[in-house]
Amino acid sequence: MNAPKYLVAASLCFSFSLAVAFAQEPAAKPTESAAKPAAKSEPLEPAAEPGKAIAILHPAGDGKVAGTVTFVEEADGVKVHAEITGLTPGKHGFHIHEFGDCSAPDLASAGGHFNPTNSPHAGPDASERHEGDMGNIEADVSGKATLDYLDHHISILSAKDKESVLGRSVIIHAKADDLKTQPSGDAGGRLACGVIGVAKTK
Numbered sequence: 001m002n003a004p005k006y007l008v009a010a011s012l013c014f015s016f017s018l019a020v021a022f023a024q025e026p027a028a029k030p031t032e033s034a035a036k037p038a039a040k041s042e043p044l045e046p047a048a049e050p051g052k053a054i055a056i057l058h059p060a061g062d063g064k065v066a067g068t069v070t071f072v073e074e075a076d077g078v079k080v081h082a083e084i085t086g087l088t089p090g091k092h093g094f095h096i097h098e099f100g101d102c103s104a105p106d107l108a109s110a111g112g113h114f115n116p117t118n119s120p121h122a123g124p125d126a127s128e129r130h131e132g133d134m135g136n137i138e139a140d141v142s143g144k145a146t147l148d149y150l151d152h153h154i155s156i157l158s159a160k161d162k163e164s165v166l167g168r169s170v171i172i173h174a175k176a177d178d179l180k181t182q183p184s185g186d187a188g189g190r191l192a193c194g195v196i197g198v199a200k201t202k
């Protein structure tokens with residue numbers, strides 16, 4: 001009769017000491033969680049910097065403006081190459097807009113000019129400008145436009161960088177960008193849109 005009572009007392013005592021041990025465990029946590037942020041950011045790190053990006057432009061609604069824009073990282077800037085067809089002859093505003101969303105029929109879903117530095121609208125050569133201000137692209141009589149220039153504001157580095165254009169969009173406008181009217185150069189409606197993505201490098 002006494003033996004079972006003793007066992008109960010002993011096991012109660014044992015579980016109490018276990019409970020004490022568990023209660024003390026949280027004290028060990030802070031050092032563990034302090035090491036966490038570094039480990040957590042590792043999977044987000046890109047394997048390599050992109051180096052090259054591409055946007056395939058599709059017409060708004062039943063329009064026919066389309067083309068391709070490539071961005072290549074060079075030592076002294078980003079080389080922009082554009083080939084667009086289906087335009088009316090003359091100059092057309094050519095920008096990077098904030099969102100990579102070409103879903104709205106009027107392309108309003110792409111938002112305003114990409115402007116991570118909160119600067120005024122200007123031309124591509126201005127020292128202060130929207131990062132998306134690539135100026136104009138000029139179509140010939142056949143409606144074809146090509147453009148090659150070196151841009152000193154655009155970044156195509158990791159999308160973690162808030163100034164990266166990856167995941168944004170390229171928009172071609174109906175009218176010329178006057179390079180000064182705020183906030184978008186009075187370039188009129190939006191004719192074509194393409195999302196900027198990472199391209200394969202050789």
Ligand SMILES: [Cu+2]
Binds near residue numbers: 093097113184187
């Ligand atoms: Cu625009």
Ligand SMILES: [Zn+2]
Binds near residue numbers: 122
């Ligand atoms: Zn602008």
